[in-house]
Every structure is written in C-alpha cells, then in structure tokens.
Amino acid sequence: xxxxxxxxxxxxxxAALADTRQGKGRVLLVTGPLAGxxxxxxxxxxxxxxxxxxxxxxxxxxxxxxxxxxxxxxxLFRTPAAPxxxxxxxxxxxxxxxxxxxxxxDDPSTSQQxxxxxxxxxxxxxxxxxxxxxxxxxxxxxxxxxxxxxxxxLYLRRRVKRARILLVMxxxxxxxxxxxxxxxxxxxLPHRHLNLGLLPPEAIADLVTAAGGPPVxxxxxxxxxxxTGGNPLLVGALVKDNPELGAGEQPVVGRAYxxxxxxxxxxxxxxxxxxxxxxxMLDGHATVDLVAALAGLPPTAVAxxxxxxxxxxxxxxxxxxxxxxxxxVLDAIAPAQRIPMHARAAEILYRHGAPAAEVTSQLxxxxxxxxxxxxxxLRESANQALTADNVEFVVEALExxxxxxxxxxERVEILLALVRALWWVNPTxxxxxxSPLLEALRENRLxxxxxxMVIRYVLxxxxxxxxxxxxxxxxxxxxxxxxxxxxxxFLVGHQWVYGLSDExxxxxxxxxxxxxxxSPWIRAALSLRSVFRADHNDQVIRNASYILRSYRLGExxxxxxxxxxxxxxxxxxxxxxxxxxxxxxxxATHRGAVTGQxxxxxxxxxxxxxxxxxxxxxxxxxxxxxxxxxxxxGVVVAVPLSVLVLAAxxxxxxxxxxxxxxxxxxxxxxxxxxxxxxxxxxxxxxxxTDQVLAAVAxxxxxxxxxxxxRIDIPELVPWRSDLAEAHLVLGNEKLAHDLVxxxxxxxxxxxxxxxxxxxxxxCSDPRERPGLLNEAIxxxxxxxxxxxxxxxxxxxxxxxDELGDxxxxxxxxxxxxxEANGQHSGTKSAQVVRVSDKEPAADTPILSDAELxxxxxxxxxxxxxxxxxxxSITPSTVEQHLTRIYRKLxxxxxxxxxxxxxxPPGIES
Numbered sequence: 086x087x088x089x090x091x092x093x094x095x096x097x098x099x100a101a102l103a104d105t106r107q108g109k110g111r112v113l114l115v116t117g118p119l120a121g122x123x124x125x126x127x128x129x130x131x132x133x134x135x136x137x138x139x140x141x142x143x144x145x146x147x148x149x150x151x152x153x154x155x156x157x158x159x160x161l162f163r164t165p166a167a168p169x170x171x172x173x174x175x176x177x178x179x180x181x182x183x184x185x186x187x188x189x190x191d192d193p194s195t196s197q198q199x200x201x202x203x204x205x206x207x208x209x210x211x212x213x214x215x216x217x218x219x220x221x222x223x224x225x226x227x228x229x230x231x232x233x234x235x236x237x238x239l240y241l242r243r244r245v246k247r248a249r250i251l252l253v254m255x256x257x258x259x260x261x262x263x264x265x266x267x268x269x270x271x272x273x274l275p276h277r278h279l280n281l282g283l284l285p286p287e288a289i290a291d292l293v294t295a296a297g298g299p300p301v302x303x304x305x306x307x308x309x310x311x312x313t314g315g316n317p318l319l320v321g322a323l324v325k326d327n328p329e330l331g332a333g334e335q336p337v338v339g340r341a342y343x344x345x346x347x348x349x350x351x352x353x354x355x356x357x358x359x360x361x362x363x364x365x366m367l368d369g370h371a372t373v374d375l376v377a378a379l380a381g382l383p384p385t386a387v388a389x390x391x392x393x394x395x396x397x398x399x400x401x402x403x404x405x406x407x408x409x410x411x412x413x414v415l416d417a418i419a420p421a422q423r424i425p426m427h428a429r430a431a432e433i434l435y436r437h438g439a440p441a442a443e444v445t446s447q448l449x450x451x452x453x454x455x456x457x458x459x460x461x462x463l464r465e466s467a468n469q470a471l472t473a474d475n476v477e478f479v480v481e482a483l484e485x486x487x488x489x490x491x492x493x494x495e496r497v498e499i500l501l502a503l504v505r506a507l508w509w510v511n512p513t514x515x516x517x518x519x520s521p522l523l524e525a526l527r528e529n530r531l532x533x534x535x536x537x538m539v540i541r542y543v544l545x546x547x548x549x550x551x552x553x554x555x556x557x558x559x560x561x562x563x564x565x566x567x568x569x570x571x572x573x574x575f576l577v578g579h580q581w582v583y584g585l586s587d588e589x590x591x592x593x594x595x596x597x598x599x600x601x602x603x604s605p606w607i608r609a610a611l612s613l614r615s616v617f618r619a620d621h622n623d624q625v626i627r628n629a630s631y632i633l634r635s636y637r638l639g640e641x642x643x644x645x646x647x648x649x650x651x652x653x654x655x656x657x658x659x660x661x662x663x664x665x666x667x668x669x670x671x672x673a674t675h676r677g678a679v680t681g682q683x684x685x686x687x688x689x690x691x692x693x694x695x696x697x698x699x700x701x702x703x704x705x706x707x708x709x710x711x712x713x714x715x716x717x718x719g720v721v722v723a724v725p726l727s728v729l730v731l732a733a734x735x736x737x738x739x740x741x742x743x744x745x746x747x748x749x750x751x752x753x754x755x756x757x758x759x760x761x762x763x764x765x766x767x768x769x770x771x772x773x774t775d776q777v778l779a780a781v782a783x784x785x786x787x788x789x790x791x792x793x794x795r796i797d798i799p800e801l802v803p804w805r806s807d808l809a810e811a812h813l814v815l816g817n818e819k820l821a822h823d824l825v826x827x828x829x830x831x832x833x834x835x836x837x838x839x840x841x842x843x844x845x846x847x848c849s850d851p852r853e854r855p856g857l858l859n860e861a862i863x864x865x866x867x868x869x870x871x872x873x874x875x876x877x878x879x880x881x882x883x884x885x886d887e888l889g890d891x892x893x894x895x896x897x898x899x900x901x902x903x904e905a906n907g908q909h910s911g912t913k914s915a916q917v918v919r920v921s922d923k924e925p926a927a928d929t930p931i932l933s934d935a936e937l938x939x940x941x942x943x944x945x946x947x948x949x950x951x952x953x954x955x956x957s958i959t960p961s962t963v964e965q966h967l968t969r970i971y972r973k974l975x976x977x978x979x980x981x982x983x984x985x986x987x988x989p990p991g992i993e994s
Contacts, residue, residue, distance in 0.1 A: 091126055098113060102221070106219050109246070110247065110249065112252045113251070115127065117257070117258055117282075118396040119394075121282075121317065122281065123225070124225055130223065140221065141221050141223065143164050144158070144224050146231075150231065151229060151230075151231050155207075155231065157231060175210055208237060211250070212241075221253065222252050224252075226256070239271075254271075257393075258280070258281075259389065283316055284310075286310040293309060296324040297324060298330065311406070319342065323338070326340065346405070346413050350399075362380075363380040364394070364404070365405060365410075365411045366430045369404060370439055373388050379429055425451070427450040434447060440466075445462055448482075448485060449481050454486060460495070463485055476510050476678075480503065480507055483499055501535055501538065512546075512719060513716050513717045515542060516719075519539065541575075544578055546719040570606075570607065573602075574610075576596065580758075585614070585794065586794045610632070613628065626661070629650075629652045630649075646681070649665070651688060655800050659692050663696070668945060687705075687721075690703075697871025700732075709724075719751060721759060723762055726750070727766040730766035733745065739770065739773060742770045743774075746770065768782075768784045777815055781811045784807045784808040787802055787804040797831070805828035810844055812824070821847075822845070825841055825845045829841045829842075839860075843861045846884070851888060854881075855885065858877050879898070885897060939952055940967075940974075
C-alpha cells in the first residue's frame, strides 16, 4: 500500500538500476519521516532488482546492534544470494581474525574497530561480486548502523562509480543526523537523494483501496488525512478499524489506530517516546519549554523530537491528531510513572499560568494536591465549573481538595461546597459527607446560613434529632447576627416536612426574626406559608410567581422552587403551576441538576394527577424515580409514590398500586407531612379494594398527624371527607355526615369546598343531592380538578336516575364518560355538557410544540439570542415563532406572554 503516490521514486530507482547494468554505479539515499513507508519502498526496489536478474545483498540497521562490530556488513554477506565462497572469505574479516596483511604488533581492538585493511578486504569482496553481474546493496535504517559498517560503506561509496553496484540506503528524516560525518560524505559525492514526504489528501483514497478498504469519497479521504496527516501506517490502521465504511461515512478511530501510534513511537530512540508522553500529558499546552520541563530534557532536544513527531503526521500544532492517540500514549505509561508525572505536569502548568481547570485535571489524575497552592486551584476551578453546570468535575475537584487540605476551617468550607454540588446530582452521597459538617454545627463553627443549609439536608433524610438540635443553633446565631435570611430558609424547608409544628420551639423565634425584615425576598418566601393556614389570596399567587421568575435553578434552594409550585397548585391554579414547573424541569435537565429535575418532575406528576391526567401523572412519577434512584429521595420519596398509588387506584390498577406500596420507604417518613400524603394514598387504595377498616385506620391517622403538625387544612389534607367516604361504605351515614360538615366549616371555599360537597351529597337526602353536586361540578370546572369532577358527574347521573329524571341522567352520564375518557388518556378532555346554564369558555389558541418552547422562554425574560442558543435554532427562527405566537395569543409583545400562558391576571412581567 505504501507505493501509492511513489511513481517518481520508483522511476528513479529503475533508472539507477539501468545505469548500473551499464557499468555506471549509482547511490540512492532515501530519506523519510517516521513510519513514512521507506522500508516498504526499499523492499519494492529489491523485488524489482531481483526480478530483473540483479544480485541482492540486504541489511537493516538496528539501535540494539549498534555496538556489534560489522553487524550491518555481516548481514550483507549472510544474505541468501551471497555465494558461499564469498562468505567463507568474509568470515574471518567479520569475526575480527587477523588478515594475511596484518602485523602481529597491531592493536587487536583497533583492528576490530577500523582496520583499513579489513575495510578494504571486505569492499574487494563486494566489488568481486559486482564483477559477476549487477549488484544491489540495500541498507535499511542506515542511521542506526554500527560505526565499522559505516566505514566499509564509505570506502565502497567512493568506488561505486566504476562498478556495477547500486547502493541504496534509507534513513529517517530528522533535524540533526545521527552520523553527521557519514551523511556529509555521502551527500558530498554524486548521488540521488529521494526525500519522501507524507501522502497528500488526493492520494489517500487510492491508499485506502490499496490497503483493502472500500472505495471512499473525497470528503472521507480528507477525514482520513486529517486523522493521519498522510502517514501510511496510520492510514492502514484506520482501514483496519473501518473495514466496512459506507460511502460518505467518517472513519472511526479504534484499537488498530491506537496500536499504530504506539508502534511509531517505539521505532525511534527512547527520547522520542519520553517527549511524546510529555506532549500527551500536557495536551493543549505542549510548548517546547513545558515539554522540556516535564520530560527533563534540554529544550533544543525537545524541539528536535517535536519536529520528528510533526513530520511523521502524529502531531499537529503540538497535539496528537486525535484524542485516542493521546489516550493510547497515556494508557501505555505504567501507573507508577504516570501518577507522579501528572503531579509534575500540574505544578508546571500552574507555574506557567495555565487555566485552573487544566491544572485541576492533572491534579485529579494524580490523585493528590501537593500544597496549599493546589487546594486553592482546585477550589477555583470548582467554582468555575459550577457556573458551567459541570457538577461531576466540581465534585472531583472538591473531594480531592477536602482530602488534601490541612486547615480544618478551610476543609469545612470545602465540604460545604462539595455537599452543595453533590446535592444536585446525588443526595445520598451528599448525606454521607454530612458528619463533619454536623460536628462543626454542634461546635458552632458554621455561619447561620451554612447551618441552615446543613439542616435542610438533614431534613431531606428526616433526621429529626439532628434537625431540632441544629435549628436551635441557627436561631441563636441568627439572633446574634441579625441575619433573617437563614431563618426564612429554615421556615420554608421545615414547613414541607414538619408542617407548622414547633416541637423544638424555634419556629416562632424564626418568624419573629423575619417579621420586621424589609427584604422583598423574605416577605415573598414567608407568604408561601399562608397555604398552610388556608388564608392564601391573589397576592400569594403573585409572590409565588415572582419567586419562580426571579431565581435561576441552583441559586435558590430546591424547596423554595417546589414550594412556590405547590402553592400555585393548592391555591387553585394548577395550570399556572404546570406552566412554571415545565419550564423549570427543562432548565434542570439542560443543566444536569438531577435532584432538581426529579423533584420538579414529581411535583409535575402531582399537578397532572389533580388535572385528571392519570396516565401522564404515573409516567411523570416513574420518570422522577428513574432520574433519581430511590435511596436518594429520603422522606421526599413520598411525593412520587403517593401519585403512583392514587393514579393507579383511580385507573383501577390495584395490583400496580399494591406493588408500589410494597416498596420500602424511610421509617422517618411516617412522622412528616409528606408521609401523611403517602398514608392517605394508601388509604384510598384500601378503600378501593374493600379493605375498609384499613382505610379507616389510615384516614384517622392522617387526621391525627395533620393536627399534630398544625396543617389541618382541607386543601392540604382532606382527611375528613376521605374518612367520611369510608364510613359510608360501612353504613355509618350519621358519622360521615358529621365529618363532611365539619370539613365544610373549615373549608373557606374554592376547591376544598367543592370536593366536600360531593361527599356531602352522598350523605344527604336524595332530593338535595343534585343541587349539591351541580354546585360542586361548577367549582371543579373552574379549578380544573377533572378527577373529582368526573366522580361528581357520575354521582349526579345516579342521583337523577334515583329521582326518575332519566333524560338528565343519560345526558350527565354521557358527559361523565367523556370526562373519564379524557382522564384516562391523559389528553385534554372533551367539553362536557353542563347541567347548569353557564356557557363553556372558549378554548385558548393552540401553539405548536416549537412555538410553546419559544413562548415559555420569552415569557421568562430570555432574549432572542438566548432562546436561539438554548433551543439550537437561529435568531431569525425565534423571531418567526414569536410573530406567530403573538398573532395566535392576540398579544403585542413578550411582556403579555405570562398572562396568556396561564399566568394569573395582575402579575407583572
């Protein structure tokens, strides 16, 4: 394959051989780069010579045989073509035995190395062979031949012109010749110098075919050339890696390519391999000075070897052409050498001002941070990587910094940053690193804000003792520092696990710390707690939207974002909650924030369930558990599990619900508000599967826990209506009626009242039922709870049937079927036939998926350029989408988009 694009060299050889036959001796010197095809070309020369009847003597120089006297000449005479009698005459000369003309007084060592009489005698034997017919003497890699052999070749070189001898020698191209005197003498006398270069792009297609590969296009040939630089050995290796490359496909670098790179490096002197390893180690920073510092070689020597590597096609701009070439070189270094080499590379890069991330990569590979400077670099690069959402790199850098830091105070700071980063991808791993932070908390070595952060992580896993002990310290520090922000963060995180309970006596203190704060953030955060008191209003909805609009994911605690979404849902705006939740999930996915993505997906599953999208709710809940495996959830696992149980029960898939309930859950979950949701879901499963007494026990437990956590709000936990339904099955109508009446008194209206009315109707006189159910249906239509609405409509149909109003019963039954079908399919249900005289609202114009994505980003304040980068589309396409969006939604600008994309009236954009 190496003869492609070598027609000029072959022609030169044939011309020289023709002259030799005429008694005009010739010398050819073939110079080429490392693995550039010199040997293959020499063999082709030799084959042509033998085929033409010439005698052939062949030898190869070897670095390992440089110390062997007359090693190359010995190979010539041992060539099978050499006559036996010539070999017999050469043997004593090659073995160092004295010739007839030698003197007994000669120094044997001098005679073995450069005895002129021995040199002349050996040349005479070669000239004698030439008298018998044209003689081709081929020496491959003459640059590593032993000195005595070179003297013979020089002696012969001066006599070739008058003999039928063609002397062909190959050498590697390098800035400084290995034997400068020998090469100068060869070049001084008449000769033909063939300088092989790497193959150009236009020759690659033929070379691929010659190597047994399939025909390739010009574009593919250019790809081959880009990966190899035209080095025939590398091209052949790529052909092996891509034996069935299709037309127009790009070659893939594989094992053969990696092996070929190493083969090239091991052919040269050891110093070349040392330099190549340094280049691979400093990938992208391999200047002559840095490579010299890492390799421990003079810069002049390094410059020479870099030129060799570049001329061989291995390097381009002081880097290996492909990352697999770099990897092959690094993987071939023994760990005992590679690890300290990475450490040296890190320090060299640091001293020369390389970016912190580059230095950190070397430190991570070394597994050590030698000195305070290294810890500082690790922390700096971790901060930069966190901004770029490269959490994996952050964790690696901070773990190494923490294990290497000798200053305990700084180590705690590093661990805090590490836990923050880990929390977004693996809460379990973050929890395993809390022990030293809890110790620091107990010893008052953390700020109030840091204490608050640690306590939030404890909350996630439901460790009540650590939680209660920790928040007491937070409040003490807050009181001393007048820092109500951490108190507000504690309140928001605490409420979604322990409700409004104040067993540790710190909730009231935190509320006092925050009460007089002028901070809009604190006021907005505290207003979210109103949902636990059932006194939410339009301002709470606005505050929740402000929080969701004002903070990037990662800058705020996940509980704050999720709390805001749940507040919107509990305030009767599941449509707005879904709008914000979808956008946050998209952002979390884009940024690799696994915990945030999972938590928000679980919240989205709850929203979908409340909107009657049962299949979608189950899919979202399962996705949340897939994104974040079970152990990472802590007590928060109750959210997706509750949705799975409730949705499966509503769909009649009781075996699936039972399977979910059979999965282990944290013990600490049973004493939390989230655990209350789980027990309620289990109670509904029991009720649907005729395990009524078990359902009664679960609903009663929900009531007791809700009261203890001070969240006995029908909107949050409608346990009385749940328990009433169970007692109805048992025939306890009076008890059921009392329970639902009590819930109606507590419910201030809205959705919770609508749900209570449905159960109250079941406990009431048949003549009163239609009025109660119609009132419930109207309210449920307004708040979008299609599950309850379908139930209410089914019961209304039954009520009309019992009263003998069969026409109305059939009409409502059909509407109930339509509603139920909409629920089960997970799609928007058909417009139901209303029993009331109200007209249905007009449908909102439908946006395409692409338009919706653009609209959501524009509504959140992103510029056209930012939207184009996020969605990988052009700014022009963004403008076209926005034009159609404005027309469909009948708005004039992006300022109006939040209102039309389910935003509540009055919210500022």
